[in-house]
Amino acid sequence: MASKVFNVGVVGYGLSAKVFHIPFITTTPSLALHSIVQRSPKPDDSAPADYPALKHYTDALALIADPDVDVVVVTTPPDNHFDLTKRALEAGKHVLTEKPFVPTAAEAQQLADISNKTGKLICVYQNRRWDADFLLAKHLIEQGKLGRVVEFNTHFDRYRADAPTNWKGQLGISRGGSALFDLGTHLIDQAYVLFGLPQSVRGRLLNQREGRAEFETPDAVSAQLFYDSGLLVNVNISALSAETRQLRYWVRGTKGSFRKFNLDPQEDQLRAGGKPTDTGYGVESTNNSSLTAVDEATGKASEVPVPELEPETYRAFYSQFANALVSGKAEDVPVKAEQARDVLRIIEGVLESAKTGKDAVLA
Incomplete structure (x- = not known):
């Protein structure tokens, strides 16, 4: 039986999405870049122009509601990480949220609790590990x-x-x-x-x-x-x-x-x-x-x-995250919400x- 491929929706189309996420999503075998949210595409900065074969949204909630999206990657500024991560988890999506995770340890614990309750994985993008x-x-x-x-x-x-x-x-x-x-x-x-x-x-x-x-x-x-x-x-x-x-x-x-x-x-x-x-x-x-x-x-x-060590690179993070999606086990997540809470x-x-x-x- 072929391994499951997880459809990934990216919220935001700034530096984080373009440099730190999309290049790794598209080179990780069990992940497929499915959709992108960009609120205001411009002629010189347009996700629809760069990726015409994908689905495109101007509103994050529309992507979160898409039944074909398995994983939501949140790359927006940190003051809306909590709301978007919470909504995605409660919509039945796995979530990868950029650092800084959320503004407070209490919010991090709340999201960890929601992840445990829904059974959907949550991971924080601490790539510099x-x-x-x-x-x-x-x-x-x-x-x-x-x-x-x-x-x-x-x-x-x-x-x-x-x-x-x-x-x-x-x-x-x-x-x-x-x-x-x-x-x-x-x-x-x-x-x-x-x-x-x-x-x-x-x-x-x-x-x-x-x-x-x-x-x-x-x-x-x-x-x-x-x-x-x-x-x-x-x-x-x-x-x-x-x-x-x-x-x-x-x-x-x-x-x-x-x-x-x-x-x-x-x-x-x-x-x-x-x-x-x-x-x-x-x-x-x-x-x-x-x-x-x-x-x-x-x-x-x-x-x-x-x-002289062979570099693991940020590909190792995405490989581990993808493996966690396949196993469905929270202990396999490379950067856990509880760790982000402690930080x-x-x-x-x-x-x-x-x-x-x-x-x-x-x-």
């Missing part, structure tokens, strides 16, 4: 190459003197916007994957472009996550980092350290028109990384070769700490 440099850092930690990790520094720094004009710059924290939700969700999710929920967090939210503290639309974040083991995670986001090589990771352990500069190449490759199936997609030179190891006999540190709890702790000036206790 499949960044090559993150998987390299994860590999080094899990293989014990660094010993016990004592400090994990994770950065998403850029030089962007002008504030973005989309939801990332205009939506406030209360609606799931700002650097805290846009970039912070990525960094905090990666720390959560490696180390779980921290015992407490400390946070500062800033508007670096204007030079002040900012609790609604910050463009910079400095946060510390504290763990009972003594591990310290530093999360840093800057809008005004004038560097030719931006630090991405600096991980220090009892037996060594790992540094990585610049971002994983996948986003730039996709933005430039590359395809997930291209030769060299997701491959990054180890020249951007350095690994230091301590000789147990002498106690001296020296640089050693950085392992949102950390984000809420950062905001609480920034406002009170005190550590926020999570566990």
Whole structure:
């Protein structure tokens, strides 16, 4: 018997849909791109023109009501993620929702409960779990190459003197916007994957472009996550980092350290028109990384070769998501709503700490 092919409807036709979802939907064998919602197609930006063989809608509810749609992918700004995800689940659809999932941990739990009640799967698009440099850092930690990790520094720094004009710059924290939700969700999710929920967090939210503290639309974040083991995670986001090589990771352990500069190449490759199936997609030179190891006999540190791992790429996320659809098992979902809820709890702790000036206790 042939495997079931799931019809996928995409809500939204912006950068997220065009770069991070449609290229992977169309290259995943058990998924079929069925329909797209674009509210206002334009001559130079038209889903119907780009995909004339598909069904097209200008209203998300019409796509959700389509009986031929099995899976709804929500790529709209985060302030309507909750409503669209809820409606899709209750309409009997599986749902993949872009990050940031929803603005609050309480909403994330509510959606997880609806998913459990309806029996329809819900997944959150935390694609940077499949960044090559993150998987390299994860590999080094899990293989014990660094010993016990004592400090994990994770950065998403850029030089962007002008504030973005989309939801990332205009939506406030209360609606799931700002650097805290846009970039912070990525960094905090990666720390959560490696180390779980921290015992407490400390946070500062800033508007670096204007030079002040900012609790609604910050463009910079400095946060510390504290763990009972003594591990310290530093999360840093800057809008005004004038560097030719931006630090991405600096991980220090009892037996060594790992540094990585610049971002994983996948986003730039996709933005430039590359395809997930291209030769060299997701491959990054180890020249951007350095690994230091301590000789147990002498106690001296020296640089050693950085392992070269085969990149899994964002295709692995979509492959796992498709496999979960086939199995119908929530435990097979690559990024679960409950995990997104925990990340949102950390984000809420950062905001609480920034406002009170005190550590926020999570566990």
